[in-house]
Amino acid sequence: NAGVTQTPKFQVLKTGQSMTLQCAQDMNHNSMYWYRQDPGMGLRLIYYSASEGTTDKGEVPNGYNVSRLNKREFSLRLESAAPSQTSVYFCASLGVGLAVSYEQYFGPGTRLTVT
């Protein structure tokens, strides 16, 4: 049971390049989330998926797109990277039967630098 996994761990992009961050969970969770973490700002929600087949915007969605490929996988895409998207990105999931607890499980993060 690996929990929440994210790939890649590190990435350097040039301005204007695109990339997809991958996230997968093996806990049969319904809900999945993408956050970014910036110094002094805590974690801010980019997008979330309440269940397979649905996605919705969070606090800071501009410049990002997401795909809930199936129940396990939730990817985050940067179509045209900008230096302002330099950050650490975390994926999280919330379990079936745990909806009333709102306990989110986090992946190890992807550190992205845009030059």
Add this chain to the structure above:
Amino acid sequence: AQSVTQPDIHITVSEGASLELRCNYSYGATPYLFWYVQSPGQGLQLLLKYFSGDTLVQGIKGFEAEFKRSQSSFNLRKPSVHWSDAAEYFCAVGPLSGGYNKLIFGAGTRLAVHP
């Protein structure tokens, strides 16, 4: 608007000393409150959570937190800090009104432990 404030950006304590990390929230209804810990280069791990009932909650690693509705606070405490507690600590509140399983995080408090 809902918000979470962690007034202390950095705290340094000596090993064996007691610890209290402050968290204040603004929320329109009875909140669900969480404390997460992030070790360097790692994802977030849940320390403890409060939903209802006893206002003093116990968590992992010897941590506890007390919910004080009158002060809109949920401070984290530990009676004797270990060097391994050095990490960043995040307070979070949820769910958002009209939202779904979404959390708002504070900016974090970075804890350093002196030997």
